[in-house]
Amino acid sequence: MAINKEIDAVTGVETTGHVWDGDLKELNKPLPKWWLYVLYASIVWSIGYWVLYPAWPGISGYTRGTLGYSQRVEVAKDLALAKESQAKFIEAIGAKPIEEIEKNPDLMEFVLRGGATQFGNNCAPCHGKGAQGFKGYPNLNDDDWLWGGGNEAIQNTIRYGIRSGHEKAHEGAMPRFGIDQILTNAQISDTADYVLSLSGVKGDTAAVERGKTVFGEQCAACHGAEAKGTLEMGAPNLTDGIWLFGGRKVDVEETIRNGRSGVMPAWEGKLDPVTIKMLAIYVHSLGGGK
Amino acid sequence: MTQMEPIARTNGTKPTEAAPGIERIDVAAVSSKSLRSLYGERKPIYPKRAHGTFRSIKWIVMAVTLGIYYLLPWVRWERGPGLPNQAFLLDFANQRLYFGPIEIWAQELYFITGILVLSALGLFLVTAIAGRMWCGYACPQTVWTDLMIAVERFWQGDRNARMRLDQSAWTLEKIWKKTATHISWLVISIATGGVLVFYFRDAPTLAAELVRGDAPLIAYVFLGIFTGTTYLLGGIAREQVCIYMCPWPRIQAAMFDAESLLVSYHEHRGEPRGAHKKGQTWLDRGDCIDCKACVAVCPMGIDIRDGAQMECIQCALCIDACDDIMDKVGRPKGLISYDTFLNVEAPAGAEPVPVRIVRPRTVLYSALIALVVGLMAWAWLARLTTQISVIADRNPMFVALSDGGVRNGYTLKILNKTHSAQAFQVAIDGVPGATMSIVGFEGTSAPLNIEANNVRAFKIYVTAPAPIWRKMSGTAVPLRFKVTNIDSGETAINNATFRGPGS
Structure with a gap:
């Protein structure tokens, strides 16, 4: 280029020396020097980076760099550190009975925060993030417990599940009175009227009377003569304001006709005992614990 | 006044004189208006x-x-x-x-x-x-x-x-x-x-x-x-x-007006500029001897004699430089001085307009400053050493209980801004008959202790029994939390909402 060095007469700036279409020339306006030097510095920097850090992909791996840096290793280190700092809490929670944990504010803080996280990871898909429940999945905030709402009872439910197949699981299901032709449709309707009348819903008096008879014969064995439910059977109290599968007449009829047997998995073996204990205390703390 | 160094000239010629004993400095105003371009290479300034x-x-x-x-x-x-x-x-x-x-x-x-x-x-x-x-x-x-x-x-x-x-x-x-x-x-x-x-x-x-x-x-x-x-x-x-x-x-262009004091060159007095020979009369000529001392001291590289300029930071160093020269040539100081546009642009020989500090613009700014100072002082004096915030649970917003009652959960945060540990009591108001429980505390009268200069969160459940909830109108009722410092009696109040299912 030095050979063709030419100064443009109008601007006084050097041209690039190239000529197009016979007379078209371009002024030589190089990049600012500082910009160019930053670029060169970046190139030098990148070479250092390739040597020190993981950089180039290969067929079955990648260049690992002389520093041996890896994000996985960093995460593993962080996790190990976190575990280490949690160890004394985990140990204490494992060793102490629940009543004692509840009286220790430091432990409780750890349990409630850890419990909330574990609940979000494991329980929220069915029970909801706020444990508010859905149709068929109980709300864990309220004071209605099918299998008991004490700390130990909740812990057992989490550990073994409900109709989960675990040998210690809660068993007992609502029979299929309609499908199995134990009751006729008319009887089912009457029974539903009676059940709803227990919580103040007005129905046809004759139907309620007929339903009461059916209830005495078919339902009282599990739900009790006064329909207050039985904890051992997981049979719900039918006189209160909480309906796991809906409290309209069609819902109640459907329950009687098709039966109900929702499943809660057994978490023993999937979660460690300390996590299960933390979850139990957390669920118990949601406001409805007995 | 010996600090004016003679400029070194390799060819040995004497430096030009602006007046007897005063050198005309060989300096260009590199940031001058006339040299502005979309891209200009930086020219060094040697103030x-x-x-x-x-x-x-x-x-x-x-x-x-x-x-x-x-x-x-x-x-x-x-x-x-x-x-x-x-x-x-x-x-x-x-x-x-x-x-x-x-x-x-x-x-x-x-x-x-x-x-x-x-x-x-x-x-x-x-x-x-x-x-x-x-x-x-x-x-x-x-x-x-x-x-x-x-x-x-x-x-x-x-x-x-x-x-x-x-x-x-x-x-x-x-x-x-x-x-x-x-x-x-x-x-x-x-x-x-x-x-x-x-x-x-x-x-x-x-x-x-x-x-x-x-x-x-x-x-x-x-x-x-x-x-x-x-x-x-x-x-x-x-x-x-x-x-x-x-x-x-x-932005400054919108901030000052014709009555603001700005570093200004008095053109009427200075022009026509030119070198002053020994014994020459000062009549029929300006006081500016064009020595360029004002340009040489300027850290921004401008010539103040070109008038008000965007580049001028009003450091007034040119005033010092010029006063020094005026002193030496025996003319009054103030050829460059703080003055208003009103005076600088007035016709020659006009009476100088006195500077008016108090004018609508300055009064308005001062009033606004007083207002903000007043507001801040009031906010500071009314500041409580106890502050609370109440966050209602959003998920679930309410819990229907088996007896038909309704329970709401809240997180109450109490800020103790004092430098000593304080004890507080919380009370609710707005839902008659509603009961409150504080998680981790027996009853509701237990003192809530908070360390000095600290915040503590409490989980609070408020329950309205079925008969009361049925009587309440709508699905959301105002609920007021009142936190009282047991020792000082200072009270902080926060308004929250109690929610339930529609009837």
Whole structure:
């Protein structure tokens, strides 16, 4: 280029020396020097980076760099550190009975925060993030417990599940009175009227009377003569304001006709005992614990 | 007045004289209006040293502002055990700002907004009265640039010596002078960055940590950033920052008016300019002898005689330079002085209009400043040492209970802003018959203890029994939380909502 060095007469700036279409020339306006030097510095920097850090992909791996840096290793280190700092809490929670944990504010803080996280990871898909429940999945905030709402009872439910197949699981299901032709449709309707009348819903008096008879014969064995439910059977109290599968007449009829047997998995073996204990205390703390 | 060095001329000719004994300085106003272009290469400015009233004021302002900047973090203020004893501390780590007796929590950052509003209004007021006072005297860019130029002058000499040095070949002398200058700049920069971080962490502790090398990484990062920016902006970029980077020159045009005092050249008096020969009469000619002393001292590289210019930071050094010359040629001072557009642009011979400091613009700014100060003072005096916040559970918003009652969960946070542990009691009001329980506490009268200068969260359940909920209208009712300091009786109130299913 030095050979063709030419100064443009109008601007006084050097041209690039190239000529197009016979007379078209371009002024030589190089990049600012500082910009160019930053670029060169970046190139030098990148070479250092390739040597020190993981950089180039290969067929079955990648260049690992002389520093041996890896994000996985960093995460593993962080996790190990976190575990280490949690160890004394985990140990204490494992060793102490629940009543004692509840009286220790430091432990409780750890349990409630850890419990909330574990609940979000494991329980929220069915029970909801706020444990508010859905149709068929109980709300864990309220004071209605099918299998008991004490700390130990909740812990057992989490550990073994409900109709989960675990040998210690809660068993007992609502029979299929309609499908199995134990009751006729008319009887089912009457029974539903009676059940709803227990919580103040007005129905046809004759139907309620007929339903009461059916209830005495078919339902009282599990739900009790006064329909207050039985904890051992997981049979719900039918006189209160909480309906796991809906409290309209069609819902109640459907329950009687098709039966109900929702499943809660057994978490023993999937979660460690300390996590299960933390979850139990957390669920118990949601406001409805007995 | 011997500081005017004769310019060195290689060809041996005598320098031009503007008046007997006064050299016409060979200087061009590199930032002149007429030279503005969309892209221009930077031309170096070699500000000559000025002497006089305004230079002295600038030295004093520099000493005061730098003194405050460097020493403030070391001032101590006893607050009690467990609390920082640094008078001025921006404790981001613990979300507190300490200014002597004033202590601001993260929740009260509106006080900082108030300070920023006040700063802006103060800037408006000063600009309305006397133009870019801030730029000329107090702006960190000006103060540090001034310091860097002083250091440069110390090692390399005044204007002429510096120009000679830059034009000369790289001799040993040039190398050591330049090196000494840059090392001094870097030392100042490191000191600047080093002090900045002291505002954010206990200064003596951090100083020891910095020396030992075990200070938090972020301290080194900010030290590095501020060392770099001080060196680059104050040492290297200088006037380029004011001309190209700072938005204030563009905004200022709306801030001053025809009655603002601005550094001005009195054209009526100065023109026609020209060299003054010995014994020549001053009649029929201007007082300006075109010695260009005003251009030579200008750190921005402008010629004040071109009139008001965007680049002018109103540092008034040209006033000092010109007064000096006027003194020597025996003319009255003030050819360049602080004056208003009204006077500068008045017809020749017109009576000078007295300067009016009190005028609608300044009154309005002052009133706004008074208003903001008043609001802040009121907010500060009405500030409680107890503050509460109540967050209602959102998921679930309410829990229907088996007996038909409704339960709502709340997280109550109590802030104890005092410097001692305090005990509180909480009460609710708004849902008659509703009962409250505090998780982890027996009953509702147990004192809620909170450590000094701390926050504690409590989980609270409020339950409305079925008969009461059925009587309530709608699905949301106001519920009021009242937290009382058991000892002082100070009460904080927060309005929340109690929700339930529709009937």
